[in-house]
Amino acid sequence: MPALGRLPDPVEFPDAPAVIERFGSLKRAFAVIHRITGPETWESIAARRREDLLVYLALARFRKRPALSLLPLTLQRDMKAFFGTYTRACTEADALLFKAGQADAIDEACKRSAVGKLLPDDLYVHRDAIETLEPLLRIYEGCGRAFLGEVEDANVIKIHRRTGKLSYLVYPDFDDEPHPALVRCVKLNLRTRQLECYDYNQSTNPPVLHRKEAFLHPSDERHGKFARLTAQEEKHGLLEDTSGDRHAGWVGPAARGARVLLEGAPAGSTQDLRAVGRNEVGPASRAGPAYR
Numbered sequence: 001m002p003a004l005g006r007l008p009d010p011v012e013f014p015d016a017p018a019v020i021e022r023f024g025s026l027k028r029a030f031a032v033i034h035r036i037t038g039p040e041t042w043e044s045i046a047a048r049r050r051e052d053l054l055v056y057l058a059l060a061r062f063r064k065r066p067a068l069s070l071l072p073l074t075l076q077r078d079m080k081a082f083f084g085t086y087t088r089a090c091t092e093a094d095a096l097l098f099k100a101g102q103a104d105a106i107d108e109a110c111k112r113s114a115v116g117k118l119l120p121d122d123l124y125v126h127r128d129a130i131e132t133l134e135p136l137l138r139i140y141e142g143c144g145r146a147f148l149g150e151v152e153d154a155n156v157i158k159i160h161r162r163t164g165k166l167s168y169l170v171y172p173d174f175d176d177e178p179h180p181a182l183v184r185c186v187k188l189n190l191r192t193r194q195l196e197c198y199d200y201n202q203s204t205n206p207p208v209l210h211r212k213e214a215f216l217h218p219s220d221e222r223h224g225k226f227a228r229l230t231a232q233e234e235k236h237g238l239l240e241d242t243s244g245d246r247h248a249g250w251v252g253p254a255a256r257g258a259r260v261l262l263e264g265a266p267a268g269s270t271q272d273l274r275a276v277g278r279n280e281v282g283p284a285s286r287a288g289p290a291y292r
Contacts, residue, residue: 006082053089129215148168
């Protein structure tokens with residue numbers, strides 16, 4: 001029932017016969033659950049399911065949206081339960097799809113987003129958090145994948161707030177390195193279909209990430225440990241200027257406070273920040289400095 005966001009059909013619920021025998025009908029059983037648990041949880045689940053359906057229908061337009069009769073029975077029941085008719089569902093989805101082409105609407109959606117790292121011109125989101133964005137941004141990003149397909153190894157998506165562009169960024173060491181370096185960028189202009197590709201493999205000073213928890217949904221298990229590293233860096237003033245946005249800002253003896261006094265360490269002892277990062281984030285995935 002929680003997965004559907006609606007009252008299931010008996011064929012969708014294996015325990016339906018036993019529940020019907022006990023309560024008389026699934027509807028009565030759900031009414032009891034609804035009364036005990038309160039309406040808020042179920043309303044949230046239903047709203048989320050409705051959003052998922054709108055995203056599905058909007059993006060299905062790119063590959064010829066199927067007739068209602070060709071949809072799986074579960075989806076047919078969804079359309080009736082959440083929209084009344086398939087036509088109404090498609091009309092709402094089309095309205096969102098066309099709205100995704102409006103720069104002002106995307107900009108406002110980015111500003112509203114509780115997930116992602118918001119900068120003056122862009123919103124950065126980890127691919128694992130895309131499904132937690134509001135439907136308009138999910139559709140906007142889905143338009144990019146409809147044109148490009150899956151960009152190999154891309155794990156951070158840059159939503160350009162006002163220019164109709166998307167960038168798919170490859171950070172191979174996102175999970176393991178405290179400040180992973182950008183390896184590749186694929187930028188798509190959704191308005192002109194122009195594609196630009198950038199390779200940073202040979203760069204001596206590629207862009208790097210910090211405040212990695214901002215790219216993830218708070219429910220992500222990595223969010224907490226990344227946030228702890230950020231708090232430690234803020235405490236020691238390591239995020240006060242923009243040189244940390246590049247590799248060179250995190251390496252070398254001249255790095256801003258690259259050696260810090262650790263709270264709880266023996267008096268007078270210091271530890272290189274890269275070691276702090278590894279302890280917090282995990283072992284580095286390759287030999288050599290953690291911040292390259």
